Amino acid sequence: MFTFLLIVQTLVAASLVGVILMQRSEGGGLGVGGSSSGFMTARGAADFLTRATAILGALFIILSIGLAALAGVSREPTKVDTSLANQAVPATAPGVVPLAPNAAPPPAQPAAGNDAQPAVPLAQ
Numbered sequence: 475m476f477t478f479l480l481i482v483q484t485l486v487a488a489s490l491v492g493v494i495l496m497q498r499s500e501g502g503g504l505g506v507g508g509s510s511s512g513f514m515t516a517r518g519a520a521d522f523l524t525r526a527t528a529i530l531g532a533l534f535i536i537l538s539i540g541l542a543a544l545a546g547v548s549r550e551p552t553k554v555d556t557s558l559a560n561q562a563v564p565a566t567a568p569g570v571v572p573l574a575p576n577a578a579p580p581p582a583q584p585a586a587g588n589d590a591q592p593a594v595p596l597a598q
Contacts, residue, residue: 475544476541476544476545476548479537479540479541479544480541482537483534483537483538483541486530486533486534486537487534489530490527490530490531490534493523493526493527493530494527496523497520497523497524497527498520
């Protein structure tokens with residue numbers, strides 16, 4: 475329903491732009507001259523385009539309000555994925571790789587002091 479109304483809204487908007495662009499700024503409508511006995515005289519074209527603009531404008535506003543109401547009513551609440559909420563992650567110190575079960579602990583490293591050899595040889 476929403477998609478259908480959105481397409482109708484787009485068609486009404488395009489028609490409204492076309493009708494407005496066909497009007498003359500002085501109100502002559504299409505700029506077409508003709509005899510007074512013809513079907514679409516300059517005055518008749520201006521009246522038609524003015525009426526069409528009013529009808530399309532009203533339809534555009536009604537569709538806009540209807541689409542806003544429909545979007546507000548059919549909006550689904552935000553869903554939060556809670557599937558990972560109950561899984562605990564073991565806390566480890568930074569830089570420490572967790573051991574596999576039943577594995578021996580790594581050998582202790584000597585304390586680094588001023589007399590200890592650097593891990594990377596220094597350039598001499």
